[in-house]
Amino acid sequence: KHSNALNASKSIEKRPKEANERTEVGHWEMDTVYSGNNCSKDCLLTLTERMTRAEIICKIPDRTAASVTGEIDKLERQIGSSKFRHMFKTITPDNGV
Structure with a gap:
């Protein structure tokens, strides 16, 4: 079973007003960071809360949707x-992502 958090993505323009204005906690941005040297497929999955700028950083084996969703x-x-x-x-x- 996959998380509902990664269901079909909507355009960033359709993000709730509270997320854009950073007036409510609970709206996150997600990205992957990887080596440009092609040394490894391993990468970091970063989640950043828009209002507080809290970070969650996890190492994942690659940048595939399966790895991101799994994490x-x-x-x-x-x-x-x-x-x-x-x-x-x-x-x-x-x-x-």
Whole structure:
């Protein structure tokens, strides 16, 4: 089962007003960071809360959708579904994810 957090993405323009204005906690941006040297497929998945700028950084084996979704699902299992849905109202991925 995959997390609802990564369902079909919407345009960034359709993100809630609270997320754009950074007036409500719970709206996150997601990106991947990888080596430009092609040394490894490993990369970092970064989640940044828009209002507080809190960061969650996880190492994942590659930049595939399966790896990203798997890590989000793992995070949801670790903190529990109810807390996850409260903590992550929206997750806006970078176009590269």
